[in-house]
Amino acid sequence: MLLRDILYKVPIRSVNGSTETEIIDIQIDSRRVTKGSLFVAVRGAAADGHAFIETAISNGAVAIVGENESGTNSNVVYVQVEHSAHAAGIMAHNFYGQPSESLKLVGVTGTNGKTTVATLLFKLFGALGHKCGLLSTVENRIGDDIIEATHTTPDAVSLNQLLRRMLDEGCGFVFMEVSSHAVRQGRIAGLSFAGGLFTNITHDHLDYHKTFDEYIRVKKMFFDSLPSSAFAISNADDKRGTVMLQNTHAKRHLYSLRTLADFKGKIVENSLGGLVMSINDQEVHFRMIGEFNAYNLLVVYGAATCLGEDKQEVLRCLSMLTGAEGRFDYSVSPKERVIAIVDYAHTPDALLNVLTTIQKLKKGFEQVITVVGCGGDRDKTKRPVMADVACEHSDRVIFTSDNPRSEDPAQIIRDMEEGLPAAARRKYISIVDRREAIKTAISLAGKDDIILIAGKGHEKYQDIKGVKSHFDDKEIVQDMFGLLDK
Secondary structure, three states: OEHHHHOOOOOEEEEEOOOOOEOOEEEOOHHHOOOOEEEEOOEOOOOEHHHHHHHHHHOOOOEEEEOOOOOOOOOOEEEEEOOHHHHHHHHHHHHOOOHHHHOEEEEEEOOOOHHHHHHHHHHHHHHOOOOEEEEOOOEEEEOOEEEEOOOOOOOHHHHHHHHHHHHHOOOOEEEEEOOHHHHHOOOOOOOOOOEEEEOOOOOOOHHHHOOHHHHHHHHHHHHHOOOOOOEEEEEOOOOOHHHHOOOOOOEEEEEEOOOOOOEEEEEEEEEOOEEEEEEOOEEEEEOOOOHHHHHHHHHHHHHHHHOOOOHHHHHHHHOOOOOOOOOOEEEEOOOOOOEEEEEOOOOHHHHHHHHHHHHHHOOOOOOEEEEEOOOOOOOHHHHHHHHHHHHHOOOEEEEOOOOOEOOOHHHHHHHHHOOOOHHHHOOEEEOOOHHHHHHHHHHHOOOOOEEEEEOOOOOOEEEEOOEEEEOOHHHHHHHHOOOOOO
16 A cells, blocks of 8 residues: 555654555554564653664664654655654554444443443344454454454554454454543544443543543543544443533433433342343343443443344343353352352452442342452552452452562552551451462352452453463362362
């Protein structure tokens, strides 16, 4: 493809060289550049791509796009842009033939629930007879084919490459999580969305966004960018739900369990047997559990309706679906009937939602034992809040490692303990080794007790000092319960 066609709609400051240059691929990693590549120098949190321009040229790049002034190599075309990360999204979209224009692409954003909502939509539309794509924290899917996910939202080049592949393989719908990082870093720039969904917004990612107001602003940017042809569905019960839709050009809809809304739900029954809900006056039994899943089911119903699907058929198919792996994923020990729940809850609000659901499921005096840690190299301010939530809503708590990454796991636990009231201090113990923490929780549990293992959910690894080793919370639980085939 010619460079001039790749630059369509990119805000350009200057060009040094011919835009008639033929480009064979686009790269934002200089190590992947080969002869004929276009290299986009993107400023990241850990590294600045402009520092690798010469490496890209020596590897064969014939064109460079960046924010600095043009270089001096006469054999290479230099394009100066205002924001190279944003430009990378538009250029990748152009290079791969603008795939999102031919797909019904729906983005899901919010602090909690993104993975479940995107996964439910993927499963629902599959059950309705459509071939779909999924881009999520847990996995990327093209129909039945699974592609490992490394980020909540892939980089712009990988994202458009995947969308192109989804289109080529016959997908009509794609459901994707849209992280705040992806919005801020321009990874979704240039994409054409058919719809946007907002779940909720709570304390998270302040290590990156610095302030909660900035976090909200970035989330809102996604809805501000939606076209008038799209729909936007927001949670009326979240105090910032209507704010998200203030400036959108999309058709606005609200969903709620507590107030009048386009998609109105009411919980009739909530137990380990599932949810009985009324949705727009239609009562349905769902296999999923908890108030947070009631919200997830509501927004999925709303999205399917906005996408033109039959309401009764949507409810019928939804009633048979389960959620995403590692989201309220429970096992029961054969003898003592101890319930162990593995959940990805890694924010204070998500942890509170899960523990509140567990408290509502209790039939009597069952003990709630929570195993929880906090990730290293991430927002430190939520650590004591997570600890406080766990202690307040559990009978026993074990603080342990999550993914400590480059940090000392013992120090992360000390950060969690900081400021805990005396009553909370009597409830917890600290065990740095996560496997031992899980085993201890199971050994402490009596008949019918409930164990929550929070923070890692679907993850099959633990990241310690840059080394990822196999680690699966659910696998450990099922091994301890004697449920694994030897």
